[in-house]
Amino acid sequence: xxxxxxxxxCLAFALACIAAQGFAQSPLLGLHDPPVRIDDPxxxxxxxxxxxxxxxxxxxxxxxxxxxMCHVPAQGFAANExxxxxxVEGRSVRRNxxxxxxxxxxxxxxxxGREATLEAQVWAPLLAGNEMGNRSGQAVVDRIAALPDxxxxxxxxxxxxxxxxxTVGRALAAYERSLVSGGARFDRWxxxxxxxxxxxxxxxxxxxxxxxxxxxxxxxxxxxxxxxxDQRYHNTGTGHARLDAARRPVRxxxxxxxxxxxxxxxxxxxxxPDVSDAGRMEVTGDPADRWKYRTPxxxxxxLTAPYMHDGSLATLEEVVEFYDRGGGEDPDKAxxxxxxxxxxADKRALVAFLKTLTGANIEALVREAAR
Amino acid sequence: MATRIQILPATLALLGLGIAAPVALADETCNxxxxxxxxxxxxxxxxxxxxxxxxxxxxxxxxxxxxxxxKSKTYGKVVHSLSVGGRGEVHHMGFTDDRKQLWxxxxxxxxxFVIDVGTDPAKPKLVRTIADLESKSGFVGPHTFYALPGxxxxxxxxxxxDHGGVTGMVTYNNKGGYVARYDMPVANGGDGYGYDLAIxxxxxxxxxxxxxxxxxxxxxxxxxxxxAEAMKRFGATMVAxxxxxxxxQKVFQVPGAPLEIRWSLKPGDNWxxxxxxxxxxLWLVKQDAGGQWQAKEVGTIGDPAQIPLPVDISITADGKxxxxxxxxxxxxxxxxxxxxxxxxxxxxxxxxxxVNMVSQxxxxxxxxxxxSLLANWDKKGADDEQFLRAFNWNGKELTPAFEVDFYKExxxxxxHMKFTAKPGRQSALASLxxx
Numbered sequence: 001x002x003x004x005x006x007x008x009x010c011l012a013f014a015l016a017c018i019a020a021q022g023f024a025q026s027p028l029l030g031l032h033d034p035p036v037r038i039d040d041p042x043x044x045x046x047x048x049x050x051x052x053x054x055x056x057x058x059x060x061x062x063x064x065x066x067x068x069m070c071h072v073p074a075q076g077f078a079a080n081e082x083x084x085x086x087x088v089e090g091r092s093v094r095r096n097x098x099x100x101x102x103x104x105x106x107x108x109x110x111x112x113g114r115e116a117t118l119e120a121q122v123w124a125p126l127l128a129g130n131e132m133g134n135r136s137g138q139a140v141v142d143r144i145a146a147l148p149d150x151x152x153x154x155x156x157x158x159x160x161x162x163x164x165x166x167t168v169g170r171a172l173a174a175y176e177r178s179l180v181s182g183g184a185r186f187d188r189w190x191x192x193x194x195x196x197x198x199x200x201x202x203x204x205x206x207x208x209x210x211x212x213x214x215x216x217x218x219x220x221x222x223x224x225x226x227x228x229x230d231q232r233y234h235n236t237g238t239g240h241a242r243l244d245a246a247r248r249p250v251r252x253x254x255x256x257x258x259x260x261x262x263x264x265x266x267x268x269x270x271x272x273p274d275v276s277d278a279g280r281m282e283v284t285g286d287p288a289d290r291w292k293y294r295t296p297x298x299x300x301x302x303l304t305a306p307y308m309h310d311g312s313l314a315t316l317e318e319v320v321e322f323y324d325r326g327g328g329e330d331p332d333k334a335x336x337x338x339x340x341x342x343x344x345a346d347k348r349a350l351v352a353f354l355k356t357l358t359g360a361n362i363e364a365l366v367r368e369a370a371r
Numbered sequence: 372m373a374t375r376i377q378i379l380p381a382t383l384a385l386l387g388l389g390i391a392a393p394v395a396l397a398d399e400t401c402n403x404x405x406x407x408x409x410x411x412x413x414x415x416x417x418x419x420x421x422x423x424x425x426x427x428x429x430x431x432x433x434x435x436x437x438x439x440x441x442k443s444k445t446y447g448k449v450v451h452s453l454s455v456g457g458r459g460e461v462h463h464m465g466f467t468d469d470r471k472q473l474w475x476x477x478x479x480x481x482x483x484f485v486i487d488v489g490t491d492p493a494k495p496k497l498v499r500t501i502a503d504l505e506s507k508s509g510f511v512g513p514h515t516f517y518a519l520p521g522x523x524x525x526x527x528x529x530x531x532x533d534h535g536g537v538t539g540m541v542t543y544n545n546k547g548g549y550v551a552r553y554d555m556p557v558a559n560g561g562d563g564y565g566y567d568l569a570i571x572x573x574x575x576x577x578x579x580x581x582x583x584x585x586x587x588x589x590x591x592x593x594x595x596x597x598x599a600e601a602m603k604r605f606g607a608t609m610v611a612x613x614x615x616x617x618x619x620q621k622v623f624q625v626p627g628a629p630l631e632i633r634w635s636l637k638p639g640d641n642w643x644x645x646x647x648x649x650x651x652x653l654w655l656v657k658q659d660a661g662g663q664w665q666a667k668e669v670g671t672i673g674d675p676a677q678i679p680l681p682v683d684i685s686i687t688a689d690g691k692x693x694x695x696x697x698x699x700x701x702x703x704x705x706x707x708x709x710x711x712x713x714x715x716x717x718x719x720x721x722x723x724x725x726v727n728m729v730s731q732x733x734x735x736x737x738x739x740x741x742x743s744l745l746a747n748w749d750k751k752g753a754d755d756e757q758f759l760r761a762f763n764w765n766g767k768e769l770t771p772a773f774e775v776d777f778y779k780e781x782x783x784x785x786x787h788m789k790f791t792a793k794p795g796r797q798s799a800l801a802s803l804x805x806x
Contacts, residue, residue, distance in 0.1 A: 057505075057531065060481050062457065064511075064585075072533045081535055082586050082601040089458065089479060090589030090747045122464050245597070252678070254649040255626035260676045262596065269750050271593010306600055314492075314600055 029360075030187030032225040034104045034180050040246025042174050047159040051369065053168065058147065059126060059140060061133035062088055066332035067125065067172070070097040076303025076362075077101050077179060083311030091130035096276045096311035099304045101295055101359070104177040107231045111293045111309040114283045118173035120301065123165070137165045144168065181300055182358030189356075191224070198356055205353025208346055213323070215350075217336060218295045228298035228357070233280045236337060237328020238308045239291025246274050277310070300362065302355040316351045391666050399471035400636060400686050400731060403518035404572055407563040410731045414790035415440045416450070416492050419759055420475050421783040422746050423458040428781030432461045434475065434486060434495055435782050437759060437775055439737075439790070441607065447761070447773030449780055452497050455484050460589065460746055463787045465516025467523065467545050472498060474523055476513035478588060481505050483513050483525070485547060492791035501547045505531050508541045508552040511585050515567050515757050517684050521545055526568045529585035536584035536604055540617075558753040564606030569632040569643060570614060571728060576664070577614045578643055578656060580629040581606020590658075591658060592748040605649060609656065623666035631683055632656075635690035635711070642711055644669075646684050646695060651675035653693075653706070653714050670714040672704065673697055682744055683728045687735050696722075696729040698744050703729060703769065720769050722762070724754040730788045731764070738762045738769060742777075743784035757784050 006151075028034075053059060054354060070085040071077045071255040078099040079085050085097045093109050103109070108116055115121040125131040126140055134140050144150050144163045154163045154171070161167050186206070189197035198206070209215045219228040250262045282288035293309040306314040313322055322328075324347065327337035342350070359365075417439045423431040436451035461478030467472060471489030476482070483501040490496070504513055504527070512528035522545060527538045537557065542550040557563040564581035573577070580669035582588070583605045595601050607626040610619050627650030634643045642657040668713055672695055673679035679697035686693050686708070693706040693714065703726060705718040727744045731737065740760045743749055749757075757777035762769040777785045 043703050062459070069534055075533065078532075079586075080600070081533070081584075081604050082590070083598045084594075086586060086589055089460075090591070092591050092594055237684065250597050252596055252677065253599060254675070255605070255607060255647075256603075258650060262678070265592045266677075267596050269593075269752075269754055270591075270748060271596065272591050272751065311598075311600070367545060 013211040023178060028180065029183040030191045030226055031105070031180065031182035032227075034177065036104075036177065037173075039169055040174075042177065043157065046171055046174040047178045049153050049157045050171040050173065050178075051371070052150075052153070053144075053172050054175050055173070055369065058143065059132060059134075060088055061135070061139075064088060064138075065132050067122075068369070070125075070131075071100050073366040076300055077365075078304040080303075080305050083306050086130065087125075087128065088132040088133035091133075092272065092275070093130055094277050095309050096306065098177050098296060099300060101179050101181045101300050101304075101362075101365075102227070104180060104226050104231075105297070106294075108294060108356075112280045112283050113233060113294045114284075119166070119169040120177050120207070122169050122172040122176075137168075141165060170220050179365060181361055183360030183366060184357045186353070186356040187226075190221075199352070201349050202356050204346075204350045205349035205351070208342065208350050209353055212346070213340060213350060214336065215323070215340070219298050229295040231295065233289065233292035233294050235279070235330060235333045236308075237289045237291075237333040238310060238312060238329030239279050239293070239328075240333070241312070241328045242274065242277060242310065250362050264296060279309070290332065298354060299357050301358055303362065316354050317347070320347045389614065400688050400733065401631075401633060402466060403468070404570060405468045405520055406466050406470055406518045407468065409733065409744075410790055410792050412443075413440055413792075414732060414737075415443070415792045416790065417730075417739055417759065417761075418464070418473065418488065418492075418495065418789045418791065419741060419777075419785050420461045420464050420787040420789075421777065421785055422461050422743060423454075424746075424783045425458070427778065427783060429454055430458065430668040431456055432458055432477065432782065434473070434484075435777075435785070436493065436495060438493075439739075439761065441772075443532070447775070449775060451494050452782065453486065453497060455482075455497060455500070458746075461786060462512075462610065462745075463514055463516065464789050465523065466518055466789065468518040468520055472545070474516040474525075475535050475787075476516060476525070478512040478514065478528060478585070481513055481518075481527075483512050483543075483547075488789075489792050489794070492793060499547050501543065503549055504541060507549040508539065510538050510541060510552065512538070512588070513541075514565070514582075515634070517568055517570065521670050522550065523772070524568065526579065528565060528582060528588065534585035536565075536582070536587070536606060538565045538584070540565065540568065540579070551617075555581075556622060559619075560608065560624060562606055562608050562611060564608065566606060566628070566630055567632045567645075568732075569634055571634050571643070574641055575614045577612035577617075577630060578632050578634075579610045579612065580625070580632050580645055581608050582630060582648075589747060590746055592745075595748075609645065609654075609666055611656075617765050619762060621664060623664075625666050626650060628653060629654060632683075633684055633686040635686065635708075636688050637690035640690050644684070644693060644708070644711060644714075646672060646681040646687065648680055648682060649678065651679050651681055651697075653695075655711055657711075669712055670706065672716075673700065673702070680744075685729045685731045685738075687731070688733050692735075694729045694731060694738060696726045696740065698725055698727055698748075701726050703738070703740055703796045718767070718769075722760055722769070723758060724756045728787055730790070732790070736764055737772065738764050741785040741788060743786045746784060757782075757786050759788070 079097040109121040157246040188194040280292040324340045325337040414628040417437045419435045431454040433454040437444040460479035464475040473486045473662045475484045481504045485498045487496045510527035515526040517524045525541045555563045566580040566582035568579045605628045609623040613623040627647035629645045651672040655669045680699045682698045683696045695704045701723045702724040706714040728741045730739045759775045760770040
């Protein structure tokens with residue numbers, strides 16, 4: 001197992017980052033120590049190289065896409081402006097682009113949990129035909145190696161090693177692991193004991209989150225830290241809803257406040273058929289995993305709309321309404337989903353609480369990404 | 372009709388040019404007023420900027436040249452095809468001020484191809500490829516190419532930061548050297564979006580319109596329609612700029628993605644018209660009694676509830692009429708602009724299962740229609756016809772002249788059109804002192 005508690009050197013590096021970002025409040029408050037690879041401890045050179053790669057559009061087959069085009073720093077390192085992203089030549093991607101903030105803490109990656117390490121995960125979008133479109137890993141490596149502005153960077157970061165499939169993956173992973181963001185107002189209140197950090201409404205929202213709402217069953221809060229995920233897979237009924245989506249009329253907003261409704265047949269004339277999505281079942285082959293998706297962390301959730309694995313819910317208010325109804329209509333959904341009968345004030349409080357989970361260092365991370 | 376010759380010393384000074392080249396009103400009704408060599412008679416060639424299609428022919432984007440002179444032996448035939456390599460969502464083109472080169476852009480990879488059409492328009496040749504738009508400006512998607520004296524003004528659609536719609540304009544010199552960038556306004560009602568631009572030199576006025584960013588124009592149209600978040604990301608403004616200063620002066624609220632802008636070319640007229648694609652409305656930009664520029668809705672195109680999607684317009688040289696193509700219903704419509712405050716549709720004809728660009732000759736006798744809007748917005752299945760269709764117009768009826776099937780010819784998706792005339796003939800046709 002490569003994930004371990006950080007060594008003194010790793011912690012020193014994390015603290016150095018914090019100092020460099022000028023935080024008044026530790027971004028680690030509310031989080032446990034970030035996992036690191038014992039065989040590949042982070043260094044400033046590795047993180048800087050990974051950041052350069054992450055935002056480099058030349059890593060896609062036609063130079064139009066970088067990792068950062070779907071994980072936009074100013075949009076919570078997600079993509080706020082569309083439900084599901086596009087790849088090269090506008091090819092459709094079927095699942096929402098999740099935030100990569102705190103991705104270091106995930107035990108499994110992607111909505112369906114099909115990868116275990118960031119080093120392996122980063123190659124999937126690089127090679128997917130509908131994402132960055134590269135024909136092979138070697139093609140990517142060769143392209144990077146030929147770029148003058150990368151000369152010596154890999155060698156400096158990795159003890160003389162040249163760009164290859166391993167070092168490219170390691171560098172990207174190093175940057176992604178550096179995107180740790182805690183120290184939210186909630187953390188200051190709950191873990192830091194700062195009584196005035198949350199309003200009465202926000203505190204009430206947290207109580208609903210823990211008890212009447214039952215949210216914490218999956219979005220877990222531990223005694224000394226809270227990642228707000230159980231790292232497991234659940235069927236909330238969202239996947240099932242896609243089955244009917246293609247058969248429903250579509251209400252379209254043509255301009256602010258100007259709507260029309262199109263028949264599905266009219267939409268079909270200009271649209272490719274929807275691609276099916278079976279969720280975790282695609283990984284395990286187990287029908288019991290159909291339409292199950294990994295529980296996302298709720299940290300920074302106010303920044304990462306739209307929500308759910310398919311981006312089908314636009315706002316936190318819609319998400320709360322969804323769970324207040326007991327989730328989707330799927331008869332096979334998790335049996336702990338049932339109507340909550342929250343009042344309007346309860347829902348407002350719950351949303352207010354969710355908005356207290358925005359990390360203290362977001363602006364610094366966005367600035368750093370632009371370097 | 373007399374054609375004005377206008378010189379803008381201030382603009383030339385602004386652009387750092389010591390020349391005083393004669394500049395003329397637009398030809399073929401939609402080009403820059405700074406462009407020379409009008410073609411007021413019969414065009415010899417129609418050049419179609421064509422999207423390559425995976426699995427079709429050489430799969431590459433290309434400039435297709437079609438003989439458009441009825442007296443030619445190859446009339447109505449493809450006489451040349453210039454592949455530029457790869458597929459990058461080709462879209463629009465614009466002539467340099469001397470009309471010797473075409474600048475042709477791609478909205479996906481932001482490459483700009485400079486093509487010599489002056490030496491031998493029957494055999495266009497690639498002169499250079501400009502690939503630094505993104506790195507120099509941070510903008511993505513070069514859309515409109517508008518000649519300035521010695522330079523090219525380029526309107527972009529998106530940006531490298533997030534592929535959204537906030538963007539700007541860029542100037543290059545005619546040798547392909549990057550000069551400057553100008554951000555679309557995001558203050559005072561501006562949404563930062565861009566699409567087309569058009570200049571009224573007499574009023575020192577540059578008008579811009581607004582569409583959407585890469586995320587939307589590259590998206591499958593069916594997926595886009597179903598994505599409520601993405602549908603919120605369309606432009607809803609036009610901007611009046613001080614041309615000499617290149618500073619935004621006033622933002623007009625024009626909801627529903629106002630696209631092509633056409634100034635009336637009638638001497639003395641100082642109004643422009645545009646069509647909002649999503650709301651299917653015609654908008655007029657004109658000075659009010661107090662001399663203030665205003666934008667107002669003046670007409671409806673088809674049934675907006677069905678989203679006919681007006682995607683291109685072409686104004687007659689006398690400013691009295693307007694062709695409008697609506698993509699979804701494949702219809703070419705003619706509006707009487709006798710009173711531009713109240714345009715009236717007087718004619719319509721279904722010219723294809725999907726239609727996009729419409730271009731007319733200066734004399735208004737010939738109308739050309741192409742089929743492709745955007746690679747991922749075009750219709751699917753049997754409705755995905757790809758063509759150039761030429762029509763004759765007698766004032767009452769469009770009658771077919773010739774047609775090129777771009778799929779049958781294994782060319783690709785037919786998009787923007789530009790006309791040229793053979794050297795020698797061109798100068799004879801291009802009278803600068805009126806006709």
